[in-house]
Amino acid sequence: KQHFGDGTGMLLKPEGLQGGPKYLGDDWKAYEDKFRPDGKVSADQKKRLIQFTKLLSEASDEDFAAGIDSFLDVDAFLRFIATNALLSNLDSYLGFGHNYYLYLVPSSNKFVFIPWDMDLSLATWPAVGTPEQLVELSIHHPHAGDDILIDRLFAHPETKERYLGIVRELCSSTFVKEKLNARLDEIENQLKEPMAREAAADKARS
Secondary structure, rough: OOOOOOOOOOOOOOOOOOOOOOOOOOOOHHHHHHHHHHOOHHHHHHHHHHHHHHHHHHHHHHHHHHHHHHEHHHHHHEEEEEEHHOOOOOOOOOOOOOOEEEEEHHHHHHHEEOOOOOOOOOOHHHHHHHHHHHHOOOOOOOOOOHHHHHHHOOOOOOHHHHHHHHHHHHHOOOOOOHHHHHHHHHHHHHHHHHHHHHHHHHHHHH
């Protein structure tokens, strides 16, 4: 509600959808275990998700290009992908297809992807490689295997360039070495006193 101005939209927490949101037929029951809605959803909301996944899975390239903007906040999704890629965060939508929320915004009737559980970002997810390997995550193909949504969007040069523009913007504004080092110094300074207290308490207990 704070971010979108309205918290009444359909909130989903997908799990096990590696490769992107998939069309599972027209029966809503097939979607409940994979998309895991938070609370009750209306018939229109259910229909909207099914239509979205069907567009991804079955539409021709022409129909996909013509229809995706009506279902997805594309620029927000491109920023979501770019940020996860720069964080080398594969314990996410990019890897096993989890650790994110999917929200249907009431005012636009479009889906947005919301990051969640970022503790294994910064190239620290050992299940898929060492930090040295993960820092080399491709900007052009940041996801494991194929992803129906990313691959179909990136197939359009204009959309791919919008994504790369976001990457360049983030690299010049947020992911800047001096800025990140200053933030790390700030965090370390804030932690010194509580860590010293914890060490003293631990020593007193031994």
